[in-house]
Amino acid sequence: MEISAVSVSATDLRRAVAFYELLGFTFPPVEDGEQHVETAPGRGAQLMIDSVEMLTELLGEAPRPGTGSAFAVRCADPAEVDAVAARVATAGHTVLMEPWDAPWGQRYATVADPDGYAVDLYAPSSPTD
Structure with missing residues (x-):
């Protein structure tokens, strides 16, 4: 599956x-x-x-965004994580977590869609990951 x-x-x-x-x-x-x-x-x-x-x-009831990420989007590389987060911010949307180097070996950021769904952006920190 x-x-x-x-x-x-x-x-x-x-x-x-x-x-x-x-x-x-x-x-x-x-x-x-x-x-x-x-x-x-x-x-x-x-x-x-x-x-x-x-x-x-x-x-029978209105949908609600959860408190965790709805899903994650893999970016091509760490620079793309930064670029996508910047595009989201420039367009007036919320960046919940600015891009950072996570200890598990990824460049990581979290943004919110207009209805509050969290979307993680990530890429391996090194090309071999």
């Missing part, structure tokens, strides 16, 4: 898509009234974004 998709909820699909595109994801254009959008298959696990309204109807 393997994880094939990760899902988050969004109060505004277009705003969420714009945020995740800063991280390097690609989505089709969001149409008016759309309740669900996802990345194209083929590059690892898909990212799916569902509207809060749709999930509330399906689940």
Whole structure:
């Protein structure tokens, strides 16, 4: 078995898509009234974004971001971790943990999407990891 998709909820699909595109994801254009959008298959696990309204109807309660990371995105190298975190900050989003060199051998940062989901950014500190 393997994880094939990760899902988050969004109060505004277009705003969420714009945020995740800063991280390097690609989505089709969001149409008016759309309740669900996802990345194209083929590059690892898909990212799916569902509207809060749709999930509330399906689940019977509003979705809530957890207190831990929803998922992690592997960057090509430590410089990309820094660059993505900087793009997120420049676009006005929250960087929860500035890039740092973690003792487990990774450059690491955590950012928050517009609805509060934490996303870890990481890359091996050395090219052999």
